[in-house]
Amino acid sequence: MMEIPEFAVLGHPNEGKSSVVSTLTEDDRIQVSPVPGETRVSKSYSVTMDDRQVIRFVDTPGFQVPRQTLSWFRKNPGQDMVARFITEHEKDPFFADECELLTPVANGAGIIYVVDGSRPVREDDLAEMEILRLTGRPRMAVINAKSDTRDNTTAWKEEFRKFFNVVRVFNSNQADFYERIRLLESLKAIDQDIEPLMEGVINAFNMEWEKRNRMACAYIVHGMEQALTFSLSRRLKSGMDPVTLKEDLTREYQEKIRDIEQKMFGHIRSLFRHHLYDYPLPACSILRHDLFSDQTWEMLGLTRAQAATAGAVLGGTLGAVLDTAAAGLTFGIFTAIGSALGAGSALVGIRRLANASSGLGGDRVQVGPNENIQFLYILLDRALLYYTHMSRRAHGRRDVPQRESHLVSKGEKAGISTLLTQKQVRICLEFFKACRKKNSASGKNHSQSFSRLVASLLEDILKRRFNP
Template sequence: MSTWWNENVPAFVVVGRVNAGKSATLATLLEVDDDAVLRVSPTPGETTRVQALPVIYDGEEWIRFLDTPGFQQPLEAMREIRRLAGSREPGLEDLRVFVESRSEDFPDETRLLEPVLKGAGVLYVVDPAKPLRDEFLAEIEILRWSGRPRLALLNPQADAAPYLESWREKLGTAFNLTRTFDAHGAKYEERRKLMLALLHIEERHADRIGRVLEAMDAEWAQRREEAAEALVDFLEKALTLRSSDGIDERDEGVPARKERKRQALVEEYFQKLAEMESACLEKWLRIYRHHLIEADADPVRHRGLDLATEETWRKYGLNRWQLALAGAGVGAAAGAAFDLGVGVHSLGAGTVVGALGGGTAAFLKGGKLPELKVDFGGARLKAGEGRALVVGPPASPNFPWVLLDSMLVRYAAMLERAHGRRDRARLDAAAGASRVRELAGGPRAILQKWFTSCLKGKPDRSREPEVFRVLLVLLGGSENGGE
């Protein structure tokens, strides 16, 4: 009895040339980034047997995929099958005779044909950067003889694919469907489309594949909600963060001592902030099943979001006008006018600043580098113990927006990453454009009000549900390349 076959579970066997990207395709489709579970490797011959990869939702295995070593001698195998068939056009029965009688000379071909004989659908992976040589034509021919439902997958491993059209033409005649699937780059939408293609070619199992699609969608929506929840949690913690230390008369008397204490608190502040960021990123990586991506590994140097660089503050967060409007609590109505491009210039700066009221300060400070708020008063400690030095949060009104942007950019980078890759990666906070600048006035005002409450150290919990909804939309936008 083979361990990879189960009568009750529809199977799709993945075939193709060694190194075509069969394992990488499955790894990306099924989100497996662990070589111990599914080996993706440039060294041929590492998969020597058929390996089952079950698709399980709600405790039930709906379908399974079978990874194979791939074709080794397709031309010779094709000739042998032809010989066995004699004068007839070869068919499934001839493949059966071939598998039963010729496994010693053709171990790889018989291994990949066994599941086909048992009734598995076929996924044929090719790299269209390779010329369509006779070996490939032989593979295509053998698979066509099987008569099984079959899908051809073009997995372009390089940018240029000069033979793409000849591949398409040939595959079009021998397969039910041809699809492109970048094993190193496919995102959720493409994974979903591949699953849908299987449903189209194998209608006998449409029910079960349909259930898989529903479960995938439900799980994807749920993951985004969990990610948004983690983000609300992070922002609240980050914006209320303070570092503090007591100061006594000696500190008061010696400015250099006080300055040293302040510096130490600034460092501590940023370190804690980075730890909070890492914790949120790690939660996301767990939710999206990534093990080869590192969250920020070096909180001390704060590589992920270097708040101290001017570059960061030009690129991320709101622009000056958005910030002014958000700070003034100008929401849907006036905000919409600006979003539509009615234009601040036509109004004259004086008028605008006048109209902004409380937002003016925000506007004036918006473009500056963050200065860490230093608070000498703090709460008075017990008599005789002196006063407290409190550091944080940065005074720039753009601070929460830059922070949020840096998280959204990394969320998008995480979702860009295909599980079929086996190199290590680090999420880069400076890759990609600002996402918060795309926000409309209404949601911007919702976030600003909540940010302000957090910055004051009194997070307004009653606003959390709407904040959660705005963040959910922002995360969704980041998944689709910021649309």
């Protein structure tokens, strides 16, 4: 038999065959089209894991003339029926699509038959199913409901039982990793001979998924560590306006943090093999807003008043530092910067240090590392939300989600970080402190605990224990 399992995805035009292949192979570059009949040739897509092909799905054109094809099949029974049909009709344009879609079957592929479960069963469908039955190949029927409002699933199931070994409901636009695994599990049952092969495939899928999540966790922790430790400082030369310098540094600081976050997102996105799905994200998603915009802080539950208070508290602590630095800067400057650059910047540690040790004289202005623990929660919430999108989004889906209703409700904190237990909050706090101190010995421990915490949150998201 074949060295890796191969399945031809067959069905009527426009029922979702290409979407099913796209979701199963996590390949969003497969053409999915609202116009029926766009796929004219069969194309094979393999799933690659660790540079190894593990399974292949063949996307095919839809049946065009199932009744005529069935009538030929009935008149010409016997060995190699499919191959004989193709040889006989190869040059006949009337049967062009039928020859194309049956070629992988003639070559030994198993069959996945896809129907749109929201429409009723028609005469043509019965002809298609009968053709597939007559091929004698192992076959499974997949009900891919394109609409939630109409449901003919029960009628389909009834018909399918007469023609197929296994029937599965699989929504190509919603299926997540676990549903893909369940579909693969079902494929085991269509033919005992492919069972061991499919076991291997499922194993490979599970290992890849585990690895992917491990790496997503590492990218998140690494990115957060970079963002939380980052600081900038520059010498305040004579005649230089300290406020201008601080504003410049703050802008640079924000740029860098955005950059760190974007890189982290980019890694997560490629781990989950998304090319199409990036932005636009849902219009009201906090990911749409800038990391430092007021809305971000508000949507995560920090009201403007709270953000201002946090800034004021911070300003107060810094004021003391500045007094000892014997500089002419006052508390007022910090709040001024805060309002000029958005709530977020008020929480960025801005500090002026007397350069006593170098003996060169002159003050330095330092921006960052961020002094406020809220910054950690914002980074964490955004990373988890981005991860949620990337890990759950079915590759066969082509629409742009319009809204995330659960994030719209005003005054309610949308982030996962509000749901953390006392113990988890303590881990965050320790990690935050360690980042600010850059204390390598204890920092390593805290980063390990934090890493374990992030890993468990990712798992919660996958298992839908949270629904951000």
